Amino acid sequence: MPQPPIPVAVLTGFLGAGKTTLLNFLLKDPFLADAAVIINEFGDVGIDHLLVERSDENVVEMASGCLCCTIRGDLIDTMHDLLARRGRGEIKAFNRIIIETTGLADPAPVLHAVMSDPGLLATCRLEGVITVVDAFNGMATLDAHAEAVKQVAVADRIVLTKVDLLEGREGEDMLFAIIARLRKLNPAARLLTTHRNEATAERLFTMGLFDPTKKTPDVQNWLAAEAYATGEKRGRRHAHHGHHHHDHHHDVSRHDEHIRSFSFTEANAISPQGLELFLELLRSYHGANMLRMKGIVKLADDPSSPVVLHGVQHVFHPPVRLAAWPDADHRTRLVFIVKDIEKPMIEGLFKAFTDQISGGADAFTDTTLSLNR
Template sequence: MNPHPIPVSVLTGFLGAGKTTLLNRLLKDPALADTAVIINEFGDVAIDHLLVENSSDGIIQLADGCLCCTVRGDLVDTLADLVDRLQTGRLAALKRVIVETTGLADPAPVLQSIMGHPALVQAYRLDGVIALVDAVNGDATLDNHVEAVKQVAVADRIVLAKTDLIAGPVAVTSLRNRLRGINPSAPIIDARDPEAGYAALFDCGLYDPSTKTVDVRRWLGEEAEHPHPHEHGHDHHDHDHHRHDARIKTFTLVYDRPVPFSTIEMFLDLLRSAHGDKLLRMKGVIELAEDPSRPLVVHGVQTLLHPPARLPAWPDDVRGTRLVLITLDMPEDYVRRMFSAFTNTPSIDTPDRAAVERNPLAIAGMR
């Protein structure tokens, strides 16, 4: 394992949200020196790379097509080539990679490419997802495009652009409340804020090898520390109008005692096999019965689970298991009852764990 994996940040957002404008500004920051930027193209004529100032070898042009489908192989090859260039001296330094997706991209396959390739996970770590939202067209985009809702839902940071073009603060507040409903744990940052730079948008991962710091609370988000229903703050919203929002849920599974590795492994395997396509993103910290002194870290996208890692020690006094799930059309009650079955905690209509172990697929039909 590489003790210093290169952080990869995914910059996403629907068409016209302002990704290139933000990227241009960020690249002027000395903190982003030695950063490679991979820019996706969509259409017959590739022009986005011309809009990024100081285009050089650090700006990598991918082939025509959507990053999340036809050029996924190119993304993997490009990331592998960067490592090869670094190891052979053709690239002097590489401290970070930024992948700017096309506005039409479902971000899940992009994350899968970074987290799931057996060679890439040795060289890279997913630092975080930054999602841009156009304040002028944000509501309409979220209403009409489920991809935009997914982009917001999986984000670690949400950047609100073009707020100066909206008349009055009420509209901005309404959009902010809607974004918080979709993703309660991600900070919402105004793109015009002078503080909306490197420090606010990057280094949002669990573990930074360069500083040896661990911030579980920041990585899991406040949702893990202060769980609340997804509908919080939504009484004034029209869920028929915001039809995609109602399909997204973020909830936390908490268990305050150590669990055997086999238990958590079986639970995650069953969850992915039964409803993996509805699991947009998952983050978790687990206290294992085999070694309670070192937390196990898991995170995944849909059916893909990143290889679990062990932290050297607990960063705070909060032990136990905390799993944060961001889902699309996944029955929360089913997940909670299944988790209760595996952890032997009371839940209405939950079969005992022994029955689940004898026939684990039987619980997959629960609704």
């Protein structure tokens, strides 16, 4: 019997946000007792105090029962080595991999590694991205650092730390402001805080499409397309009326106005060839600025068996064909998190390929011409 894929979660967040402190807390939870953790390095505030035995210079066993290794050189090589040792029985079997990135890291290359390497694809599937945000310093960090904005934009879960430092009326205003900004950047991510013990392991690590304990994929929660649609409407209202409600002025270097998220649906099916060309055009014209894309698509060759898509910049996970639709909604649903790309451009391109009755060729030509311009 084929083994279910090993879910891989990426834990990210800017310097000082509290990633390692959160990881320390999570690894005490029995839910992660059979997890493997890959970190960039052991630090002074690292997880050293949880270590009980060094298997070798690369892999260690922790008091929680988890395995931990450091990234030595290339992440893909580290993951292959970990999986090979698991297969040979040199280390205990693990049922999840957690990758903790550096605070300055753009999460895209890490996601690329999991989604594009053929060897990893044979055994692993991306579960999702957890981003840690410092509630006290978060606004300034998002103003100054594009990496922090990307970390929030691609997240499936956002963990807000240091909320206890926000005191009084001013602290309350800061909390409302950072939550509003996170919601604008990523309206669909589930937002949890640490000060009320909301950020438990089970809540954080049951987020992905490839949960091996489930019989069918939870596409609706994974896509959360309705949240993006709501976020678009909220953003338009804010653009017209926001200046009446607050006098907070962001730094001119902030990147929020460039990064946006949106979703759209399509009842008509698309041919497999049309989908392939659509994805190729996305890569060619928008790859660098397409921070994340996910969706479920109705194909014309078998409308009863949709495919699941997942992409980060130029890299797309191989489409996964489902045996049946996971819910009653049989429309294509696509979600995009992008930088400096307007929704009508991508939506028009996709719909051009699904217009099977009339005007399809003209619509496609018009869209590609506008892309060239």
